[in-house]
Amino acid sequence: MDSTIEKLLLQVQKPGRYTGGELNAVVKDKDKVDVRFAFCFPDEYQIGMSHLGMKILYGLLNSREDCWCERVFAPWTDMEALMRENGVPLYALESLDPVSDFDIIGFTLQYELSFTNILNMLDLAGVPLRAKDRTELKNLVIAGGPCACNPEPIADFIDLFSLGEGEEITHEIVDLYKQAKLEGWSKQAFLEKAAQIDGVYVPSFYEITYKEDGTIGGITPTHGAPEKVTKRIVKDLNSMYFPEDFVVPFIETVHDRIMLEVMRGCVRGCRFCQAGFIYRPLREKDSALLNGQGVALCESTGYEEISLSSLSTSDYSHLEDLLSDMLPWTERDKVNLSLPSLRIDNFSPELMEKVAKVRKSGLTFAPEAGTQRLRDVINKNISEEEIMNTCRTAFEGGYTSVKLYFMLGLPTETLEDVEGIAETAQRVVDLYYSLPNRPKGKSVSVSVSVSSFVPKPFTPFEFEPQDTRETLRQKQAHLLASLRSKKISLSWHNVNVSFLEGVLARGDRRLCGVIEQAWRRGCHFDSWDECFKIDVWEQVMQELGVDPAFYANRRRSFEEIQPWAHIDFGVSKAFLIRENKKAHEGLTTPNCRQQCSGCAANKLLGGACFA
Amino acid sequence: MHNVRLFFEKKDRAKYISHLDMNRCFQRALKRSKLPVWYTQGFNPHMYLTFALPLSLGFESERESVDLRFTEELDLGLAAKRLATCLPAGLRVLELAPPREKPAAIASADYLVIAKTEDPADWAAAFERFVQQERIITQKRSKKKGMVEVDLKPMVHACKVEAGDGEVQVRLNLPAGCSENVNPTLLLDAFEQSAGVTADAVSVLRTRILTADGVDFA
Numbered sequence: 001m002d003s004t005i006e007k008l009l010l011q012v013q014k015p016g017r018y019t020g021g022e023l024n025a026v027v028k029d030k031d032k033v034d035v036r037f038a039f040c041f042p043d044e045y046q047i048g049m050s051h052l053g054m055k056i057l058y059g060l061l062n063s064r065e066d067c068w069c070e071r072v073f074a075p076w077t078d079m080e081a082l083m084r085e086n087g088v089p090l091y092a093l094e095s096l097d098p099v100s101d102f103d104i105i106g107f108t109l110q111y112e113l114s115f116t117n118i119l120n121m122l123d124l125a126g127v128p129l130r131a132k133d134r135t136e137l138k139n140l141v142i143a144g145g146p147c148a149c150n151p152e153p154i155a156d157f158i159d160l161f162s163l164g165e166g167e168e169i170t171h172e173i174v175d176l177y178k179q180a181k182l183e184g185w186s187k188q189a190f191l192e193k194a195a196q197i198d199g200v201y202v203p204s205f206y207e208i209t210y211k212e213d214g215t216i217g218g219i220t221p222t223h224g225a226p227e228k229v230t231k232r233i234v235k236d237l238n239s240m241y242f243p244e245d246f247v248v249p250f251i252e253t254v255h256d257r258i259m260l261e262v263m264r265g266c267v268r269g270c271r272f273c274q275a276g277f278i279y280r281p282l283r284e285k286d287s288a289l290l291n292g293q294g295v296a297l298c299e300s301t302g303y304e305e306i307s308l309s310s311l312s313t314s315d316y317s318h319l320e321d322l323l324s325d326m327l328p329w330t331e332r333d334k335v336n337l338s339l340p341s342l343r344i345d346n347f348s349p350e351l352m353e354k355v356a357k358v359r360k361s362g363l364t365f366a367p368e369a370g371t372q373r374l375r376d377v378i379n380k381n382i383s384e385e386e387i388m389n390t391c392r393t394a395f396e397g398g399y400t401s402v403k404l405y406f407m408l409g410l411p412t413e414t415l416e417d418v419e420g421i422a423e424t425a426q427r428v429v430d431l432y433y434s435l436p437n438r439p440k441g442k443s444v445s446v447s448v449s450v451s452s453f454v455p456k457p458f459t460p461f462e463f464e465p466q467d468t469r470e471t472l473r474q475k476q477a478h479l480l481a482s483l484r485s486k487k488i489s490l491s492w493h494n495v496n497v498s499f500l501e502g503v504l505a506r507g508d509r510r511l512c513g514v515i516e517q518a519w520r521r522g523c524h525f526d527s528w529d530e531c532f533k534i535d536v537w538e539q540v541m542q543e544l545g546v547d548p549a550f551y552a553n554r555r556r557s558f559e560e561i562q563p564w565a566h567i568d569f570g571v572s573k574a575f576l577i578r579e580n581k582k583a584h585e586g587l588t589t590p591n592c593r594q595q596c597s598g599c600a601a602n603k604l605l606g607g608a609c610f611a
Numbered sequence: 612m613h614n615v616r617l618f619f620e621k622k623d624r625a626k627y628i629s630h631l632d633m634n635r636c637f638q639r640a641l642k643r644s645k646l647p648v649w650y651t652q653g654f655n656p657h658m659y660l661t662f663a664l665p666l667s668l669g670f671e672s673e674r675e676s677v678d679l680r681f682t683e684e685l686d687l688g689l690a691a692k693r694l695a696t697c698l699p700a701g702l703r704v705l706e707l708a709p710p711r712e713k714p715a716a717i718a719s720a721d722y723l724v725i726a727k728t729e730d731p732a733d734w735a736a737a738f739e740r741f742v743q744q745e746r747i748i749t750q751k752r753s754k755k756k757g758m759v760e761v762d763l764k765p766m767v768h769a770c771k772v773e774a775g776d777g778e779v780q781v782r783l784n785l786p787a788g789c790s791e792n793v794n795p796t797l798l799l800d801a802f803e804q805s806a807g808v809t810a811d812a813v814s815v816l817r818t819r820i821l822t823a824d825g826v827d828f829a
Binding site for chain 2: 001003006007009010014015016018019020021022023248250251252298299300301302303304333334
């Protein structure tokens with residue numbers, strides 16, 4: 001190992017995350033590949049190594065003989081300080097080579113609060129932050145992932161964004177890059193060609209004008225770039241690339257297990273949920289194929305747990321088949337099966353029995369809102385009765401602890417809705433003690449976790465003002481005062497964090513300067529309490545004359561040009577407006593399987609979603 | 612149920628795998644090997660793995676051991692070969708054998724300490740003076756009493772110092788095991804503090820684990 005890096009390792013927490021050399025890590029001869037790709041996750045190793053998308057693209061890029069993809073994570077603050085002190089640049093874990101040696105530096109954008117980490121990582125790598133200051137083709141900085149649906153707040157730092165699912169477009173970008181490198185194109189020539197790839201967005205090719213009131217006046221493409229860039233999807237998940245092995249970390253990560261993605265997209269249409277819209281249309285994977293991939297991954301990794309992941313796993317139409325296929329061998333080989341993201345309204349006793357066969361842990365449900373009225377507003381189509389029935393099934397099946405997720409600050413929310421959260425939790429406690437066949441001699445525990453609602457692009461609530469921090473704090477206090485039982489525990493999110501997330505989520509290019517300044521004054525790892533500095537952010541915004549309320553707390557008219565107006569993620573604006581109006585009327589929309597509500601995402605499939 | 616002892620080497624990048632992570636690492640390697648490992652019976656079945664003598668994070672070792680159980684009798688040579696293909700780089704299977712002694716029989720360990728320094732002769736001389744003192748007093752953290760004063764002198768069973776080119780090699784034998792255990796770092800830290808000498812880099816390699824009779828733990 002490199003002795004300068006090694007010297008630092010025994011002085012930091014968990015050095016196992018900085019050494020590489022894990023099982024199934026891919027090592028190639030750098031002289032025998034055409035393109036070196038640094039896949040950067042802008043958060044610490046334990047978070048990044050839990051991310052399925054990175055595992056897929058890592059495997060996919062390394063399946064090419066002409067490309068070597070390596071992993072890069074944000075070093076934790078102790079390691080970063082030592083690296084800066086000793087002049088050790090950011091390096092990739094497979095070769096331990098500096099990131100500045102790489103052709104393509106790709107970031108995945110999983111949450112807005114990781115934006116400052118991107119700047120920090122570029123800086124640690126010695127790569128200029130702003131796209132215009134990087135004049136060579138080498139060190140091309142690209143980004144993709146869910147937050148690329150509104151790429152504007154980081155538009156000045158990124159050369160190109162890859163919109164939507166990466167399995168096909170990443171190959172196309174690497175192919176073009178390879179040609180450009182071998183033929184000696186300029187960076188500009190490469191970007192002009194790249195902008196013609198479906199789903200590639202080159203922000204420097206768009207001119208933005210602003211009106212006097214600060215809203216956007218127009219977005220004009222230049223250099224022949226398309227007027228609208230539409231996200232990419234993989235039409236058929238069954239023929240899509242999926243890795244046969246995962247890198248198995250030495251240190252424990254957040255999701256330290258095999259993840260099998262049973263489907264993409266969600267049929268539900270909960271109006272607050274960005275993922276529910278930006279991953280449309282729904283596509284499912286064949287259960288026999290999934291079972292085979294599960295077997296193969298167990299053999300190649302030795303993992304003791306498989307999670308069946310998706311946005312709403314109990315909506316996967318072949319779940320019973322898949323569980324029937326998987327239970328015999330997972331039980332035999334002592335592999336735990338976990339099913340996150342179950343919905344309350346289709347959690348059958350049969351399903352619970354199958355899940356409980358493997359391991360019994362706590363149950364988590366997300367009613368999201370405390371009253372039926374508000375659940376109708378957000379289109380969370382579940383009833384109080386369903387919540388109680390599910391809890392009854394769970395308690396009678398031996399569970400004694402239930403976790404309930406709610407949100408505060410949803411559009412139209414009143415204090416009555418807030419009290420409804422406390423009442424719902426209380427009724428769950430009362431239900432437990434009313435059951436004659438509850439687990440004997442055990443007390444019940446109901447954990448209520450409330451986050452603060454953040455309006456996001458490409459949702460029916462993208463027009464809504466976010467509750468101010470004062471309002472959110474009042475609602476939190478009101479909720480706390482409404483709780484009566486010691487069996488209920490309450491936790492909530494820091495409102496400052498939700499506020500900054502709200503600013504960045506619907507921000508425009510004028511925030512690039514804010515993000516850079518905040519980073520220069522020490523902001524990074526903003527999603528970590530111990531690193532989050534709201535006072536610095538507020539001060540920077542004030543100094544730069546940026547009003548955060550303009551982005552977070554303002555109602556936007558349906559006619560306003562949103563900063564992401566030139567980006568198409570499938571769902572049409574007309575649909576979002578229809579859904580917004582229905583929300584304010586308290587009307588629900590049936591799920592996609594019951595009735596198509598014309599969101600327009602099916603155009604990506606070239607036909608109906610459910611043929 | 613058949614008890615076996617796996618001997619392995621831990622080197623290079625693998626030295627950064629902590630003791631806790633070693634457990635998980637071996638569980639996964641054993642799972643990949645598909646060898647018939649015995650699981651504890653109960654609510655939460657898991658592999659029964661016992662490392663005889665934990666190795667500090669950052670130390671390398673030529674011979675470590677972990678005890679496990681198989682559900683059936685196996686050709687241990689073949690089983691070792693199979694397991695060898697399942698371990699990550701830096702961990703190498705040496706041997707799979709029936710255990711001879713209990714881990715409690717471990718009494719001491721040999722270490723090779725290599726200190727990189729520009730002035731090996733100075734460092735070596737200072738270290739010699741340090742270990743030849745009548746008493747080597749230092750502070751040691753005890754679980755029950757907090758920081759306590761200890762004399763390391765009687766615990767340094769053997770010590771051979773050799774200055775080379777740009778480095779000093781120190782061969783130590785120190786008490787190890789459950790009754791008395793001295794980590795070489797304790798001695799090295801005490802040396803740096805009292806002599807005021809620091810090396811550019813210090814690496815520690817455990818070369819042997821020994822019983823009270825002075826033979827290899829097996």
